[in-house]
Amino acid sequence: MATLSLIGIGSGDPRQLTQQAIDAIAELDVALVLDKGADSGELRHLREQLLARFGGNRLRVVRLSDPPRAAQGEYLARVEAWHEQRAERWEAVLREQLGAQQTAGMLVWGDPAFYDSTIRIAQAIKRRGAIPLELKVIPGISSIQLLAAAHQIALNQLNGTIHITTGRRLRDEGLPQGIDEAVVMLDGQCSFLQCAAPESEIFWGACLGSADEQLIRGSVAEVGEQIRQAREALRERKGWVMDIYLLRNVRGGNERAEAPSSTPCSR
Ligand SMILES: C[S@@+](CC[C@H](N)C(=O)[O-])C[C@H]1O[C@@H](n2cnc3c(N)ncnc32)[C@H](O)[C@@H]1O
Structure with a gap:
């Protein structure tokens, strides 16, 4: 079965990575890096630097654009619809990029448990069942x-x-x-x-x-x-x-x- 690792990275300073996070990055075949537009360029660059430093030779980095979030409507409904779209997009990329026994990863700012939707979206992909996936969550410094x-x-x-x-x-x-x-x-x-x-x-x-x-x-x-x-x-x-x-x-x-x-x- 393929694996999706959600890896907490702290605030981008490599010294905040735990040894567990470093080992998890080294094991990745594919890393998905979100491209959230101009304002997040610096944060994306930090993630890509960590991947270049700690990733293995086989690592492929795939940039993923985020669907736009609707500006109108009730807040929770808008966010839920957006998560659904993100799950579809991530699933399509995983299906295209990930071999059956391979490991994909996403670097999550801080700790994935605090105000971050990555775990929720990964679980939605798992529930949809189109790709058999084992999930791993590596804590980070929040x-x-x-x-x-x-x-x-x-x-x-x-x-x-x-x-x-x-x-x-x-x-x-x-x-x-x-x-x-x-x-x-x-x-x-x-x-x-x-x-x-x-x-x-x-x-x-x-x-x-x-x-x-x-x-x-x-x-x-x-x-x-x-x-x-x-x-x-x-x-x-x-x-x-x-x-x-x-x-x-x-x-x-x-x-x-x-x-x-x-x-x-x-x-
Ligand atoms: C989407 S949440 C992600 C939180 C993240 N998962 C964590 O554990 O820190 C983004 C919010 O976290 C806080 N945050 C994240 N990184 C920060 C930093 N380096 N300095 C100050 N606040 C930060 C801010 O309140 C920001 O609006």
Whole structure:
């Protein structure tokens, strides 16, 4: 049976690859590299460099264009339809490129378990059954871990809960009651400016693990605008930016809040 390996690569710095990821890349016959348009050129280049460095002599690198995502319609329905199209496209390429006993691979940014659709799409291909496939998932270092290490913090407070969410959900729903720590990803709109209590502490990081890494921490009231400007400057210079932050509700030092800690967004 053919194998499809989904390999977490961290943030592109080769030193973040685990030995398991290096071994998995060395075993590949075919690597599928997504081409998501101009903004992702740098990320694609990083992946191709890792493949050139750690791939074996037989490795073929195949670029795969992403189908466009519909601009109109309900968000989840649009994403599901897009995943379906991607599954069809990836399946067609695998059928064309992969021998019955061969191994294909995809390098996944960070860790495949966090806000990444690669596992879901690979499972959809498997379910369709047109290609008998064994799946392998190799964990990588996530931006969540990079954020905590860069700021030298533990994400949870003593015996506390950590919530992981997106900028969209923070804007739509705020934080659930009782949540003191929230990691927010995929937030192109600096939602903390409208949705976090001004006294909340924010630990922000952009382009973590790269030469462009930037870190800012402080209360939202004090550093919120500084973060927005730093983010915008990076986006203008690079054409894209990835950033992530931890919001920590500060209510009398590390004491747990008696009042609900939820901070619903007014929008
Ligand atoms: C599609 S998700 C992929 C997350 C990835 N699977 C991970 O484990 O980090 C992309 C989001 O991850 C975060 N992210 C990924 N890499 C990052 C980096 N190097 N620096 C800061 N944030 C990053 C950002 O919130 C970005 O919007």
